[in-house]
Structure formats: structure tokens, C-alpha cells
Amino acid sequence: RKEVEQDPGPFNVPEGATVAFNCTYSNSASQSFFWYRQDCRKEPKLLMSVYSSGNEDGRFTAQLNRASQYISLLIRDSKLSDSATYLCVVNPNYGGSQGNLIFGKGTKLSVKP
Amino acid sequence: NAGVTQTPKFQVLKTGQSMTLQCAQDMNHNSMYWYRQDPGMGLRLIYYSASEGTTDKGEVPNGYNVSRLNKREFSLRLESAAPSQTSVYFCASSMWTANTGELFFGEGSRLTVL
Numbered sequence: 345r346k347e348v349e350q351d352p353g354p355f356n357v358p359e360g361a362t363v364a365f366n367c368t369y370s371n372s373a374s375q376s377f378f379w380y381r382q383d384c385r386k387e388p389k390l391l392m393s394v395y396s397s398g399n400e401d402g403r404f405t406a407q408l409n410r411a412s413q414y415i416s417l418l419i420r421d422s423k424l425s426d427s428a429t430y431l432c433v434v435n436p437n438y439g440g441s442q443g444n445l446i447f448g449k450g451t452k453l454s455v456k457p
Numbered sequence: 458n459a460g461v462t463q464t465p466k467f468q469v470l471k472t473g474q475s476m477t478l479q480c481a482q483d484m485n486h487n488s489m490y491w492y493r494q495d496p497g498m499g500l501r502l503i504y505y506s507a508s509e510g511t512t513d514k515g516e517v518p519n520g521y522n523v524s525r526l527n528k529r530e531f532s533l534r535l536e537s538a539a540p541s542q543t544s545v546y547f548c549a550s551s552m553w554t555a556n557t558g559e560l561f562f563g564e565g566s567r568l569t570v571l
Contacts, residue, residue, distance in 0.1 A: 385565075386564070386565075387547055388500070389562070431500070444502060444516075445502075445560065447501075448499060449497065449498065449499035
């Protein structure tokens with residue numbers, strides 16, 4: 345099983361739609377989780393951290409399910425500007441290692457007018 | 458605010474040539490990283506430096522060397538470039554505590570090895 349797995353998509357949705365992405369991780373000891381956004385030919389940028397209790401930032405909601413080892417990202421009322429690739433990122437916390445975030449391959453979202 | 462600056466942004470090399478990718482950050486971050494991104498592979502860590510004076514191998518270090526010149530600068534060197542090193546390279550930095558997870562990336566360096 346790969347360490348961090350995502351559905352590559354693409355997800356093609358109309359403006360205003362609600363879309364959800366899931367991500368699974370293999371290391372049950374993983375401590376922290378994040379969603380990054382990467383626009384085409386640009387660098388990744390942190391979208392939001394994922395907390396155990398779930399968290400919301402405007403139209404974006406992130407959830408963590410430790411028992412099933414998956415993370416989700418929900419985008420409500422999709423905008424054209426949401427079109428990007430969404431990267432699921434896990435800190436496996438191997439022996440306290442500070443350096444080794446594990447990036448998923450990303451899920452591509454395309455929002456159409 | 459410059460953030461993380463990488464140079465060069467584009468480079469074409471012939472097999473066997475050497476080059477150094479430069480990275481500098483102005484956020485007083487302790488940790489710096491070099492990643493490569495290939496189609497269908499996602500971001501993979503090459504080397505990182507948790508603090509000034511230390512460097513550690515990541516997932517794919519073979520064929521690369523790094524230098525943490527000072528707190529601001531972290532360079533990546535390809536001694537003898539190979540076509541398999543054709544990729545987009547990202548430098549990143551972070552203050553780093555175990556749970557913050559926020560990396561700040563440079564704009565990337567696109568390297569082609571012929």
C-alpha cells in the first residue's frame with residue numbers, strides 16, 4: 345500500500361457544485377495532516393491543516409478519520425478559481441523526523457462555467 | 458516580500474554536465490528542503506536541512522549533493538546530470554514544529570537533461 349493515496353481525477357464540476365476529495369494514508373502513527381493547493385505550473389501552497397475534530401475555512405471543510413486512516417476535503421459552492429490540483433500531505437513523524445512530509449500525487453479539479 | 462527565491466528558473470543540460478540550483482529564503486526559517494516533482498509521481502524529497510549546519514537525505518538523494526551555506530541559503534548540486542534528472546525542482550522552507558506542516562515553496566526550477 346502506498347503511503348498517501350489520492351484519486352488523481354480529474355474532477356470536472358460546474359460552478360456552484362459541491363465536490364469532495366478523499367485521501368488515505370498507510371502509517372497509523374501519522375500525527376499531522378494537510379491539504380495543499382497547486383495551480384498549473386506553479387508551486388504548492390498550504391490550503392489548510394486537518395485537525396482531529398475537523399475544521400472549516402469558508403467554503404472548505406477538512407475531516408480526519410483516524411480509524412479508517414483517511415482525510416477528506418469538501419469544497420462547497422465551487423468557483424472557477426478553485427480549479428487546481430489538491431495535494432494531500434501527511435507528516436508520518438518517523439522517529440521524530442522533522443523533514444519528511446509525504447505528499448500524495450494530487451487530485452485535479454476543473455470547475456467549468 | 459521575496460519569500461523563497463530559486464535560480465535558475467529554467468535550465469537545459471547535456472548528459473554529464475554539472476550544475477547548481479540556488480535557493481534563498483528571507484523568512485528566518487530554520488529548515489529548508491529540496492523536492493522534485495515528476496508527472497504521475499508527486500513531490501519527492503531529495504534532501505533537507507533541519508537547521509543550519511545539518512543536512513539529511515530524503516527519499517531520492519542519489520545523484521545529488523546539497524550545501525546549507527548559511528541559514529538563508531540551501532543549494533542543490535547535480536555533479537553529472539542524467540536524463541532521469543529531468544524534472545521540476547522546488548526549494549521550500551519552514552520554521553518547523555512537528556505539527557505545523559507549513560512549507561513555503563519557491564517558484565520551481567525546470568531542468569531538462571538531454
